[in-house]
Amino acid sequence: MTSRLLFQPRLSRANLKHSTVLSTLxxxxxxxxxxxxxxxxxxxxxxxxxxxxxxxxxxxxxxxxxxxxxxxxxxxxxxxxxxxxxxxxxxxxxxxxxxxxxxxxxxxxxxxxxxxxxxxxxxxxxxxxxxxxxxxxxxxxxxxxxxxxxxxxPFRDASFGNCTYNLTILDCLQGIRKALQHGFFDFETFDVDEYEHYERVENGDFNWIVPGKFLAFSGPHPKSKIENGYPLHAPEAYFPYFRRHNVTTVVRLNKKIYDAKRFTDAGFDHYDLFFVDGSTPSDVITRRFLHICEITDGAVAVHCKAGLGRTGTLIGCYLMKHYRFTAAEAIAWIRVCRPGSVIGPQQHFLEEKQAAMWLQGDAQRSQQKGQCDPRLGGGILETCIYCRAMLSDGFSPPQNDYSGENGLCMTQGDKLRALKGRRQPRSATTGIRNHIWFSVDHNIPCQDQKTGLRPLEERCYISK
Structure with a gap:
């Protein structure tokens, strides 16, 4: 031990400095x-x-x-x-x-x-x-x-034309923060498998925007079937899930494809608020939608053709009025929940409506507290009275003029649905398991085990 110590090299100041330089390098x-x-x-x-x-x-x-x-x-x-x-x-x-x-x-x-x-x-x-x-x-x-x-x-919308509205990184972070503050999501209890299951077209194509309040989904069809490789779901396919999750009301924004009685006979409230695919809602439709959602105790399931443009736009109005989201925050959050939502002129519509939605929301909250600010006027009260009158009088927007939505040509919603329907299941790198889906209801026609339709409430997994 002594000899080893005797012959151990001594570090001079120069050596120490050299060692420090090398370490730094x-x-x-x-x-x-x-x-x-x-x-x-x-x-x-x-x-x-x-x-x-x-x-x-x-x-x-x-x-x-x-x-x-x-x-x-x-x-x-x-x-x-x-x-x-x-x-x-x-x-x-x-x-x-x-x-x-x-x-x-x-x-x-x-x-x-x-x-x-x-x-x-x-x-x-x-x-x-x-x-x-x-x-x-x-x-x-x-x-x-x-x-x-x-x-x-910046992010853009899911339209084919030029981008006319920029959604920034900051908009997305602000939308997520606002949703977090209002309890729209909690990653401690979030069911990622359920989210990824039901967002698939073959499994219902729906997403919660506000859990317990707003479900956005693709429009049902008269009969559950697979048409040209695209799964179509009848109203009855949604009943078990809707009942389990307290969805009490359905709002249809596109033309009548299925009979509303199929929902109402099953105990759901159903409203028609048609406006043309890709367009923006009138003030009357916007007011009525908001009122319907405000008087509904349970959750509201909203759909248009693809459940993206018109659906996201009206839900965005509610977010601005009742949670004081900015238009950009609403668009960002809705797209995080349901990608592709709010398209083209609908983005600018929400920007234009933001101030009015905030004003109406502030007035309503003040009235609920019994502290109505006279500067806000009686606009919200008048709106509520007007909406009640529309409902009691059986008001319904014109349903005979569908313009481009007459079934003879592909609308924006048709194209978006078709594109979404062609998507393949994601690879395992995203953490999603590969499953074989099968029908547990022989009354629902199946093409094969991979794409067979079944009641949307039942998730059956078989490992490949």
């Missing part, structure tokens, strides 16, 4: 990818845009979700990613932050220079910061654009 090389990255948790969590795939090191763990969570577009739309993907991302990141092997490492979520994927990645980590790190949307967004980070490509 190695650390700098390890950090080179973090130059310009945004920091969400000090010395712990980062977001970076990189040109090439980095290798994890002793001090840093890199991961990317660009090819794991992929948006299913209709046309030129590319995001934001849906609620299930946001949930899975948050679970993934929480697991990394709690991992024993990564305890002493910096965790870097990196994305590439594909501007569409980059925008979706930014919403994921920005939303995580809002939900779990308790940052405000503005704080999270400031972090995302800090350093050398360039601006982000």
């Amino acid at each position: 190695f650390k700098m090389a390890d950090d080179i990818e973090l130059i310009g990255a945004c920091e969400l948790i000090k010395d712990r969590l980062y977001f970076a845009t990189l040109r090439s795939k980095p290798k994890s090191t002793a001090n840093t763990h890199y991961f990317c979700t660009d090819d794991e969570f992929v948006y299913e577009n209709f046309y030129a739309d590319f995001g934001p990613l849906n609620l299930a993907m946001l949930y899975r991302y948050c679970c993934k990141l929480n697991k990394k932050l709690k991992s024993f092997t990564l305890t002493r490492k910096r965790i870097v979520h990196y994305t590439g220079f594909d501007q569409r994927k980059r925008a979706n990645a930014a919403v994921l980590i920005g939303a995580y910061a809002v939900i779990y790190l308790k940052k405000t949307p503005e704080e999270a967004y400031r972090a995302l654009i800090s350093g050398s980070n360039a601006s982000y490509l």
Whole structure:
């Protein structure tokens, strides 16, 4: 032991200085990818845009979700990613932050220079910061654009034409924050399998926008069948799910394809508020929709042709009036719940209606508290009286003039439904199991075991 100590090299000041320099250089090389990255948790969590795939090191763990969570577009739309993907991302990141092997490492979520994927990645980590790190949307967004980070490509609608309305990263974060504040989602109890199951066309094609209040779904057909490979569901297919989840009212916004008596005979309230596919609702229709939803104790299931444009627009009006969402926040949240919602002129319609919806909502809340502000006038009271009169008088918007919705040509809703119906089940990389679906009701015709229709309430899984 003595001899080993005698011959052990002594570190001179020069050697110590040389060793320190080398250590610093190695650390700098390890950090080179973090130059310009945004920091969400000090010395712990980062977001970076990189040109090439980095290798994890002793001090840093890199991961990317660009090819794991992929948006299913209709046309030129590319995001934001849906609620299930946001949930899975948050679970993934929480697991990394709690991992024993990564305890002493910096965790870097990196994305590439594909501007569409980059925008979706930014919403994921920005939303995580809002939900779990308790940052405000503005704080999270400031972090995302800090350093050398360039601006982000804004999202657009699911229309075929030119984009006329930009939905920003900040809009999405603000919409998610507003939904979180009002209890629209809770990832501690969120059932991701149920969400991913029922969003599929073959399983009903519906999503909750406000759990317990608003369900958006694709329009039912007279008969459950598979037509040209596209599953169609009759009203009866929805009954078990609706009853179990206290859906008491159905609002139809498209032309009459099925007989409303099939819902009313089963104990559901049913209302027709038709307006042309791709267009915006009149003030009369908007007022009546809001009143119907306000006097309904249970949940309201709303549909048009595809359950995207007209459906999202009127639900957006309710969000603005009763929860004081901005138009952009409403559009963002509805699209996170049900991608592709609110299209073309409907986006601008919500912007134009925002001030009026806020005013009506404020007046209604003041009246409910018995503190009505005289500056707000009696507009909301007059509206309620007017809506009651319409309901008692059997008011119904004209149902004979469907313009482009006459069944002779493909409307916007037809095209969106067809595009959604052609989608293939996602790969296992998103965390979704591969299943064979089968019908448990022999009265519902089935094409084969993979695409067979069945009562929407029953989820039957058989591993491949």
